[in-house]
Amino acid sequence: MNSEQIQELKAHIGNAIVFDDSETLRSRRFDRWCIKHYRDWRGQNVEAPACVVRPQCAEDVQKTVNFARDRQIAIIPFGLGSGVCGGVEADSSQLMLDMSDMNKMGDINEIDLLATFEAGTNGLVAEEAVAAKGLTIAHWPQSIGISSVGGWVSTRASGQFSTAYGNIEDIVYSVEVVLPNGDLVTLGKAPRAASGPDLRHLIMGAEGTLGIITKVTLSLRRQPEHRETSAYYAPSMEAGFVAQRQLVQSGWQPPVMRQYDASEVARNFPDYVHDDSALILLVHEGPRSRVVAETQATSELMQSLGLTPADHKVTEKWLENRNHVPEWTDLLKQGLIADTIEVSASWTKIDEVYENVVAALGTVPSIVNASAHSSHVYRSGINLYFTFACMPEDAADMESLYFECWDKALEATAAAGGGIAHHHGSGRLRKPYIHHDLGEGGIEIFKTVKKALDPDGLMNPGNLMPD
Amino acid sequence: MNSEQIQELKAHIGNAIVFDDSETLRSRRFDRWCIKHYRDWRGQNVEAPACVVRPQCAEDVQKTVNFARDRQIAIIPFGLGSGVCGGVEADSSQLMLDMSDMNKMGDINEIDLLATFEAGTNGLVAEEAVAAKGLTIAHWPQSIGISSVGGWVSTRASGQFSTAYGNIEDIVYSVEVVLPNGDLVTLGKAPRAASGPDLRHLIMGAEGTLGIITKVTLSLRRQPEHRETSAYYAPSMEAGFVAQRQLVQSGWQPPVMRQYDASEVARNFPDYVHDDSALILLVHEGPRSRVVAETQATSELMQSLGLTPADHKVTEKWLENRNHVPEWTDLLKQGLIADTIEVSASWTKIDEVYENVVAALGTVPSIVNASAHSSHVYRSGINLYFTFACMPEDAADMESLYFECWDKALEATAAAGGGIAHHHGSGRLRKPYIHHDLGEGGIEIFKTVKKALDPDGLMNPGNLMPD
Numbered sequence: 001m002n003s004e005q006i007q008e009l010k011a012h013i014g015n016a017i018v019f020d021d022s023e024t025l026r027s028r029r030f031d032r033w034c035i036k037h038y039r040d041w042r043g044q045n046v047e048a049p050a051c052v053v054r055p056q057c058a059e060d061v062q063k064t065v066n067f068a069r070d071r072q073i074a075i076i077p078f079g080l081g082s083g084v085c086g087g088v089e090a091d092s093s094q095l096m097l098d099m100s101d102m103n104k105m106g107d108i109n110e111i112d113l114l115a116t117f118e119a120g121t122n123g124l125v126a127e128e129a130v131a132a133k134g135l136t137i138a139h140w141p142q143s144i145g146i147s148s149v150g151g152w153v154s155t156r157a158s159g160q161f162s163t164a165y166g167n168i169e170d171i172v173y174s175v176e177v178v179l180p181n182g183d184l185v186t187l188g189k190a191p192r193a194a195s196g197p198d199l200r201h202l203i204m205g206a207e208g209t210l211g212i213i214t215k216v217t218l219s220l221r222r223q224p225e226h227r228e229t230s231a232y233y234a235p236s237m238e239a240g241f242v243a244q245r246q247l248v249q250s251g252w253q254p255p256v257m258r259q260y261d262a263s264e265v266a267r268n269f270p271d272y273v274h275d276d277s278a279l280i281l282l283v284h285e286g287p288r289s290r291v292v293a294e295t296q297a298t299s300e301l302m303q304s305l306g307l308t309p310a311d312h313k314v315t316e317k318w319l320e321n322r323n324h325v326p327e328w329t330d331l332l333k334q335g336l337i338a339d340t341i342e343v344s345a346s347w348t349k350i351d352e353v354y355e356n357v358v359a360a361l362g363t364v365p366s367i368v369n370a371s372a373h374s375s376h377v378y379r380s381g382i383n384l385y386f387t388f389a390c391m392p393e394d395a396a397d398m399e400s401l402y403f404e405c406w407d408k409a410l411e412a413t414a415a416a417g418g419g420i421a422h423h424h425g426s427g428r429l430r431k432p433y434i435h436h437d438l439g440e441g442g443i444e445i446f447k448t449v450k451k452a453l454d455p456d457g458l459m460n461p462g463n464l465m466p467d
Numbered sequence: 468m469n470s471e472q473i474q475e476l477k478a479h480i481g482n483a484i485v486f487d488d489s490e491t492l493r494s495r496r497f498d499r500w501c502i503k504h505y506r507d508w509r510g511q512n513v514e515a516p517a518c519v520v521r522p523q524c525a526e527d528v529q530k531t532v533n534f535a536r537d538r539q540i541a542i543i544p545f546g547l548g549s550g551v552c553g554g555v556e557a558d559s560s561q562l563m564l565d566m567s568d569m570n571k572m573g574d575i576n577e578i579d580l581l582a583t584f585e586a587g588t589n590g591l592v593a594e595e596a597v598a599a600k601g602l603t604i605a606h607w608p609q610s611i612g613i614s615s616v617g618g619w620v621s622t623r624a625s626g627q628f629s630t631a632y633g634n635i636e637d638i639v640y641s642v643e644v645v646l647p648n649g650d651l652v653t654l655g656k657a658p659r660a661a662s663g664p665d666l667r668h669l670i671m672g673a674e675g676t677l678g679i680i681t682k683v684t685l686s687l688r689r690q691p692e693h694r695e696t697s698a699y700y701a702p703s704m705e706a707g708f709v710a711q712r713q714l715v716q717s718g719w720q721p722p723v724m725r726q727y728d729a730s731e732v733a734r735n736f737p738d739y740v741h742d743d744s745a746l747i748l749l750v751h752e753g754p755r756s757r758v759v760a761e762t763q764a765t766s767e768l769m770q771s772l773g774l775t776p777a778d779h780k781v782t783e784k785w786l787e788n789r790n791h792v793p794e795w796t797d798l799l800k801q802g803l804i805a806d807t808i809e810v811s812a813s814w815t816k817i818d819e820v821y822e823n824v825v826a827a828l829g830t831v832p833s834i835v836n837a838s839a840h841s842s843h844v845y846r847s848g849i850n851l852y853f854t855f856a857c858m859p860e861d862a863a864d865m866e867s868l869y870f871e872c873w874d875k876a877l878e879a880t881a882a883a884g885g886g887i888a889h890h891h892g893s894g895r896l897r898k899p900y901i902h903h904d905l906g907e908g909g910i911e912i913f914k915t916v917k918k919a920l921d922p923d924g925l926m927n928p929g930n931l932m933p934d
């Protein structure tokens with residue numbers, strides 16, 4: 001995209017929403033992917049887009065997509081920039097669509113529990129708007145204060161309360177999207193349908209490669225009547241997984257159930273360390289009588305399995321601090337390169353995933369932390385959220401150590417039969433490993449669909465799927 | 468497909484699994500789509516496939532798909548033939564893949580609650596196999612005794628217990644499918660993933676147009692500790708919908724909640740008629756203490772909203788008889804052409820859908836029944852299951868009356884803002900109305916994907932999407 005084309009675009013869709021000043025371009029060089037912050041901190045060049053468009057409405061998006069397609073210019077979508085897997089990376093030939101000005105909210109339907117948000121709406125702003133009416137989206141990613149509703153959908157996000165309330169695909173009612181051909185399409189009309197494949201799922205998780213999400217309608221919940229918290233010590237991660245499995249498979253649904261290994265207990269809840277125990281935090285919510293029944297049943301089950309009660313204040317403490325997002329540069333300045341890696345596996349595989357990944361990370365030179373907690377429970381399995389940190393003598397080694405940690409963790413996960421991406425999306429970071437989840441056959445299906453919907457390959461090229 | 472090609476196919480994949488005897492061909496002329504039974508009963512010619520292949524394994528399916536593609540022969544999949552929307556219709560140039568011999572079951576994993584079934588496995592056989600281990604698929608379509616696991620996935624089926632346990636898309640863990648290019652692909656590896664779009668959703672609901680499902684792994688549940696039933700009279704359908712909405716939006720999840728209008732109460736539960744009241748049947752299941760809490764809360768809520776308790780034996784009666792499937796010819800011989808039409812809508816639209824569809828059906832000449840019940844509840848809305856019956860003087864008029872009923876019902880549903888297909892699939896019957904759900908944009912996406920994956924248009928041509 002050359003400067004002549006930028007001027008042409010300004011004339012086409014309006015000066016006011018096309019930016020090519022260096023400050024704007026610099027601010028859109030990357031999202032929250034750790035490695036970009038590292039490179040920037042090291043003074044390495046991190047490329048910026050040719051220009052940034054801030055659409056005000058779906059028509060602006062359509063016009064931009066059509067303009068870019070006519071000139072074979074690639075489009076990189078940018079929500080609120082909370083991504084951590086390298087899904088957003090524009091070079092100086094490319095156009096960035098910054099969705100942050102598309103943040104209007106539609107009416108909140110208090111009968112149907114439906115609310116519509118433009119894609120760039122901040123998650124917490126959306127939640128607070130429905131909360132004012134006694135409702136909740138019930139989608140609480142740690143990034144809620146810095147992520148967008150469109151980004152949630154685009155990356156197949158999960159929230160902290162997913163064990164009862166589901167992940168974003170269980171909350172989305174409909175999605176409006178601008179396709180690579182410029183068409184504006186709304187997918188999802190009814191509470192449930194059997195009118196062919198559920199096409200919303202082509203857009204959820206596509207990370208901008210199949211179109212630009214412009215608007216999302218979410219199916220809300222009423223705020224629960226009652227909430228209680230509880231906490232238990234498990235003698236080992238394995239024993240804790242057994243307890244979580246039994247609880248969920250018995251039909252109980254605490255929206256939050258998180259299990260920290262001893263290393264994470266020491267780091268996150270130092271006042272609650274208990275030998276080498278793992279710590280499970282639970283939030284129970286819903287009608288009061290059901291919450292009472294659930295806390296009672298949970299207590300009985302946990303203790304019958306050899307777990308012991310912990311002070312539930314630790315769960316309250318977690319609730320208070322749960323949406324803090326660290327700044328990478330603060331860690332870098334301390335000499336640390338760190339990240340989190342979320343994966344999932346069925347129950348019979350999760351112990352091996354936990355042990356093997358922690359062991360694999362432990363072989364990386366200069367590693368100072370390799371730990372995990374679980375945070376999303378299913379009938380058939382659970383996720384794990386690993387945290388690693390390396391502290392090399394020479395900061396120049398950080399990048400290769402970073403990728404070595406990711407490689408060791410994802411290869412160990414796959415070797416133990418786990419899935420390599422639970423809820424942060426895949427981006428460029430997991431691209432080399434995505435065959436473990438999809439198989440060559442699945443990748444081929446995606447590529448065939450991509451080629452059909454985006455024949456020129458202009459939507460977020462280089463993201464998600466191997467070349 | 469000519470007889471030479473049939474011989475060639477026999478030589479290619481084995482005599483024993485290729486059938487072109489007239490008895491076999493006749494038996495595969497149609498599934499349970501009412502109108503085909505009508506035509507057959509009237510002595511009209513109903514076309515049969517050129518030959519029927521009964522694959523024994525995925526490799527047989529691949530070989531058949533490759534053979535057919537090389538010769539540009541269309542393939543029509545046939546599960547166990549319980550479809551009611553015209554998704555299966557082969558002409559004498561086409562090859563039918565009868566999946567009924569692919570009915571082997573894999574191991575049942577009692578830790579992960581996973582069980583794998585070949586696509587042709589009978590639903591009730593599958594359920595009974597896991598029930599023997601104290602587990603349940605928890606998917607109970609009325610057709611469970613005559614439908615296949617692959618058919619459930621292919622048509623996006625719902626079961627009677629869906630309000631708590633979800634529809635088939637909430638139960639499928641992974642799907643194995645033979646693509647139009649002959650590739651065998653398994654989609655779905657982990658309890659949950661964010662590794663690109665969830666490609667399982669391309670296969671679920673595709674009704675054979677994008678590939679042949681060969682195997683399905685389902686995520687099971689443990690059988691509930693306790694079950695109770697209850698029943699309530701609502702002074703009107705509207706009042707009943709309000710009560711169902713309030714119950715579900717309060718966070719309660721009875722797996723079964725069905726609301727019959729006065730006409731259906733009189734027909735199905737004549738001993739339980741109460742003025743012109745609608746009747747709501749509920750099944751409460753799960754851990755005992757939760758069931759007790761739920762039945763108590765349900766009773767309080769229902770009565771606070773002006774509903775009155777009915778004898779819960781009516782729910783027991785429904786439980787006993789719920790899987791009966793009528794034979795169309797029995798009705799035809801009584802002079803009746805009848806069918807059911809399931810749709811869905813958000814809460815604010817459901818009253819209008821109910822009233823307008825019943826009224827619209829009432830304008831069809833010779834109509835003797837236009838009634839409805841609801842059976843699947845969501846946070847944002849509910850389904851309706853209409854039943855119509857016409858009894859014309861001249862049986863020759865039945866076909867046009869049948870299509871008039873469908874047309875009036877689906878157009879009235881769409882005009883009131885409802886979705887035209889809840890869970891039977893769409894087939895040829897809903898094809899002319901599918902734009903109401905997908906929009907022209909959605910249809911275009913599907914066609915683009917179809918063209919990419921099945922460039923020769925050989926997989927179940929003519930089904931699902933408008934030409």
